[in-house]
Amino acid sequence: MPELPEVEVTRLGLETGLVGAAVTAVTCRTPSLRYPLPSRLLHRLVGRRLLGINRRGKYLLFDFGIGHLLLHLGMSGSLRLVPAASPAQRHDHFDLVFGRIAMRLRDPRRFGAVLWLQDNPARHPLIAVLGDEPLADDFTPSWLYQKTRGRRAPIKQTLMDSHLVVGIGNIYASESLFRAGIDPRKPAAGISLTRYRRLVPAIRETLEAAIAAGGSSLRDFVRSDGSSGYFQQQYFVYGRTGEPCHHCGGTVKSLRQGGRASFYCPRCQK
DNA sequence: CTCGCCACCTGGGGGC
DNA sequence: TGCCCCCAGGTGGCGA
Numbered sequence: 001m002p003e004l005p006e007v008e009v010t011r012l013g014l015e016t017g018l019v020g021a022a023v024t025a026v027t028c029r030t031p032s033l034r035y036p037l038p039s040r041l042l043h044r045l046v047g048r049r050l051l052g053i054n055r056r057g058k059y060l061l062f063d064f065g066i067g068h069l070l071l072h073l074g075m076s077g078s079l080r081l082v083p084a085a086s087p088a089q090r091h092d093h094f095d096l097v098f099g100r101i102a103m104r105l106r107d108p109r110r111f112g113a114v115l116w117l118q119d120n121p122a123r124h125p126l127i128a129v130l131g132d133e134p135l136a137d138d139f140t141p142s143w144l145y146q147k148t149r150g151r152r153a154p155i156k157q158t159l160m161d162s163h164l165v166v167g168i169g170n171i172y173a174s175e176s177l178f179r180a181g182i183d184p185r186k187p188a189a190g191i192s193l194t195r196y197r198r199l200v201p202a203i204r205e206t207l208e209a210a211i212a213a214g215g216s217s218l219r220d221f222v223r224s225d226g227s228s229g230y231f232q233q234q235y236f237v238y239g240r241t242g243e244p245c246h247h248c249g250g251t252v253k254s255l256r257q258g259g260r261a262s263f264y265c266p267r268c269q270k
Numbered sequence: 271c272t273c274g275c276c277a278c279c280t281g282g283g284g285g286c
Numbered sequence: 287t288g289c290c291c292c293c294a295g296g297t298g299g300c301g302a
Contacts, residue, residue: 002295034278034297058296075295076280091280109279111296126298153273162297169296258274261294 002073004134004167005210007058010079014060014103015053017081021098022049023064025084030093034074034113037094041116045069045096056121057130057166062096067118069096070126074111080104131164134203139165141196148188148196155191156184157258159203168203171238172210174263176203178236183269184262185255209233237263 002010023046028039044066051063060079062069071079084102088095094105094114105112117124132139144165151158158164159173168176177184179202182195191199213233236246240263241254250267 072296074279074297107279108281109295111278151272157273160296170294259276 003169077107
């Protein structure tokens with residue numbers, strides 16, 4: 001799915017095309033994704049101008065002045081700009097139409113979310129519980145070090161806990177730990193401040209490189225302009241079980257942690 | 271608070 | 287060809 005970089009690339013793609021435009025129609029084709037679609041409330045957007053698009057973690061927040069449309073892409077969601085007249089296909093659940101252009105949400109696995117937030121988005125229960133933004137200035141080695149005292153879970157799963165730090169999914173957790181030279185199985189509490197001084201920049205570099213590459217985490221990820229794309233970002237370890245490590249030439253290994261696949265190089269990551 | 275596990279859903283791929 | 291099982295992905299919610 002869309003991890004933070006893919007959501008951010010989506011946000012950037014939509015922002016250019018939609019901010020300042022007014023909604024002319026709303027189409028809900030699915031009664032419910034993760035939550036029921038608030039179709040009655042959404043129809044009140046007709047005639048309203050989109051003032052801005054923000055991101056918090058993997059959530060997108062569309063500011064309409066009278067409230068915010070909150071979208072989450074789940075595991076398989078994508079948002080694209082299409083001609084308003086183009087026929088919807090299977091799994092196209094929701095359209096926000098801006099004249100001749102429609103922003104279309106497609107989500108085959110339907111883990112995504114569409115919600116209407118009347119009040120301050122930061123106070124919404126889904127947003128209020130979120131952890132630090134990994135690209136923000138307050139995400140520092142000492143902050144992460146302090147927050148992980150007493151956490152005996154493996155660092156890989158800890159990085160994926162959105163209540164601690166947002167936006168890092170299964171792919172970029174493995175990639176960040178490779179860059180930092182840390183074994184994904186290491187308990188978070190057992191990692192020294194010195195090593196967090198390496199991990200925090202590694203997370204930033206991983207996410208920023210992916211944003212620069214235009215989003216990459218799903219084979220079927222489609223950028224908001226509809227182009228197929230990701231400049232084939234090269235993963236260091238993700239999905240490369242049995243292949244040679246790009247750094248040391250050793251063999252990339254995989255294991256399961258909390259029901260998900262992790263990838264690492266035993267020689268580079270201790 | 272932390273942890274481990276389940277549920278949610280669908281399409282694609284491999285094995286037989 | 288068809289069937290079955292497993293897997294991918296994010297996150298809320300549960301009980302321990």
